[in-house]
Amino acid sequence: MRQCLKSTYYKNTMTRNYLIILFLSLSIPLFAQKFEKAKNGKSFDCVILIHGFLRSSKQLKNMGDYLTDNNLLVFYVDYPSRSNTIQEVSKSYLSPIVQNNCISKFNKIHFVTHSAGGIVLRHFLKENKIKRLGRVVMLAPPNKGSEIADFLSGYNFVNTLLGPILMQLKTDNSSFVNNIGTPNFELGIIMGDSSNDPISSMIIPGDDDGKVSIENSKLNSMKEFLLVDRTHTFIMDGVEVQKATLQFIKTGTFK
Template structure:
């Protein structure tokens, strides 16, 4: 039986049981056995993150759970029950903030929060609280994914004075959707790594292959290079932002099916976006670009200054296109 089936059946069994106990504060809570989880890959969406703890909602059952450090389940049930358990963890000093500035990481399509391990470590070394957020990228369209992330960003603004956002691939499109429709006063800067801002030719080619309908999901089908695609019309962020593109440094790039230089999936040209404060190209492959030391360096420099380090090792000359 697949992990997805086990997760769904287990959750349904607990909910159907309807077991409720009362904690020391008199709040009705569901019995919980602290147990390790996979952290919520694809079938859970983070609705609140605080100091290494996160409240998630299940895609299928819609119930919530609270994960502590190392993704151990600390509570489950309703959103209110999980929030209560988190507040107790705060009061007892188990959930604490280590900085007054936070960096939110939004992962790519079909990836998870764990895809940012190198970048997360680098940002933490610079004094940032880092929230690598999980969202069910294959289950909803771009508008729905953005709508799910907005409340999380609003809550994060209540906990921090300075908020920064770094994205990889489709995560950048989600950030554009969020930050172009409403101004968030505490969001200082945004860095998009390898975003398909003008759509991705490979998305068009993938959709021509009939089995792709079982893989791409609603959001994946909106990443095409068509004039009316969701990626191309996600809006311009109302904050200072920069773009890091991956490339090979040759006219043909890594992928001969993509015109011009590319990172294997997204062309350098398609990462560009009107209004960007700065733009830099590094030699990297799409799947791993976010954790390369040269990329981490560029992210940190931009978050601190609003400009990239164009003299750094690994930076490629900007193409004419």
């Protein structure tokens, strides 16, 4: 009896190991073939994701996974937002990703940004011309600044704590964000109208997402604008937001 059980165990183990080896032998060549096509720019587009102020690329992981599942190769820009200006982030963190991973390797280079990541991208594309530039989706961007930045930057210790980007996101006409210029790329903006930060919403005039007013997210040059029932912090995790982002990248419309 014991010998029989032992024999059955070994058979089951061998069968399981065989299936694992078979799966790997089939999947690895397919993945390699897919990546090789992507490197040659024959079948795939590149999407670069840029996180916002006081955030990291982890906040965009769900969005990145969704785009990856839909045959887009995703790269993340990770930067320390409290110790760099928008110009420094653009030059030292975004530019290497574009140059080393996407230029000349893909059909198109698209961008998806969250919050201040959109401002980083606006500066980068003003300073750099990309021949294969695709489409851009900005999630909750403070394109005309944020009243929260106005309020917080009034305290010296906060400026010291949060770094130079805070001042650059102010709403006054002389602020950095209001002097970048008009974007000339194909742009779709997705903005939330829900807030889980009542104190910030009291500071912000009009409807907002808890950090940015709906009006201040807009640009005259945007191709399309989509309003969703999401907060600023978690807008990228909305299923409808992920679907709309992919739709715009593929077709140039949220519809």
